[in-house]
Amino acid sequence: MSGYLSCREKNPRQPGSAHRTLRVLLGALGLCAASFAGAAAPTAEFNVATYNLRLNVASDGPNSWPHRVEAVKALIRYHEFDIVGTQEGLPGQIADLDAMPGFAHVGAGRDDGKDAGEHSAIHYRTTRFDLEKHGDYWLSETPDRPSKGWDAKCCNRIASWAKLRDRVSGKHFFVFNVHFDHEGDVARRESAKLMLRKIREIAGGDTVICTGDFNSTPDTEQIRTMKTALRDAREASAEPPYGPEGTFEDFKLDSKLPERIDYIFVSRGVDVLKYATLTDSVEARFPSDHLPVVARIRLP
Structure with a gap:
């Protein structure tokens, strides 16, 4: 032993x-x-924004696009926009944003359905999202071809959409981006009805994010129409909204921002974690005559 x-x-x-x-x-x-x-572990949350770029016109002088483009791109990068619906972008402006590493876009020109005229483009990070399909339609009685609708006077108005797949969560969802008419009262009211109809036709019951310059304040019939099917991200935000309510400043740093006309709408069930209207300026100049609006969301 x-x-x-x-x-x-x-x-x-x-x-x-x-x-x-x-x-x-x-x-x-x-x-x-x-x-x-x-x-x-990667997060299943991401940032979605809407931003009216203000078209490139020489008459804007020191506020014309060549003086602003780098500020716009820097803002998108710094605030980590993963998806941004832009309005008023002309082909050259869209190409400038496409030059940002890791971004691509969908959307057609409103004048010919190809490149001519302003776009309602959807820009997205290619490392985060896969594009599955996309399309465009016009805000008019004939949405399948370039056209003005109802009492609109100046120009065609176009909406673009994309079906994306989030590589992190594997979830599929639709993004719609639009720019409503600024003159026609009937056109704005009917455009909201058309948007909801097209969303039903294209997305069915899938999750939807809708961004845009609606040229409409929250008390209007067309915004109330949009809210019958979608939630206003500002109102749905889990945290109190950050920044001013108004979104149009006309390049004036001392603007009282009287009007909120830019929106992010989301399907019911989408979590809006926070929401902001950004007032970034560079050397006492805004990057656009509209303030960008951004929301951090989580898909259902």
Whole structure:
């Protein structure tokens, strides 16, 4: 018996000790793996924005696009927009934004359904989202071709849409982006009805995000129409909205921002974690005559 005990005392690899050591090591590795996975796990949240770029016209002088383009791109990068619906962008402006690494866009020109005229483009991060399909239609009685609608006077108005897949969550959803007419009362009211009809036709019951310059204040019939099917992200935000309510400043730093005309709408069930109207300026100049609006959301 004494020899057997002596042998066990001299052997550090006895079965009981080895099992205990193995359990300790596996437990430590498990904790490390869990901690690493928790730290590195990608978020299923993302930022969606709407931004009227103000078209590129030389008559804007120091506020014309060549003087603003880098500020616009810097704002999009710094605030980490993952999806942004832009309005009024002409082909050259759209190309400038496409030059941002990791971004692509969908959307056609309102004058010919190709490149001519202003766009209601949807820009998205290609590392985060896969594009599955996309299309365009006009805000008119003939939405399948370039056209003015109802009592609109100056120009065609176009809406663009995209079906995207979020690579993080694997979820599919639709983004619609639009620019309502600024003159026709009937055109704005009918455009809201058309938007909801097209959303039903195109997206069915899938999750929808709708961004745009609606040229309409919250008390108007057309905004109330949009809210019959979608939620206003400002009102749905879990945190109090950040920044002013008004979104049109006409390049004036001292603007009282009397009108809120830019919106983000989301399907019921989408979590709006926070919402902001951004007042960034560079050297006492706004990057556009509209303020960008951004919401952080989580898909259902």
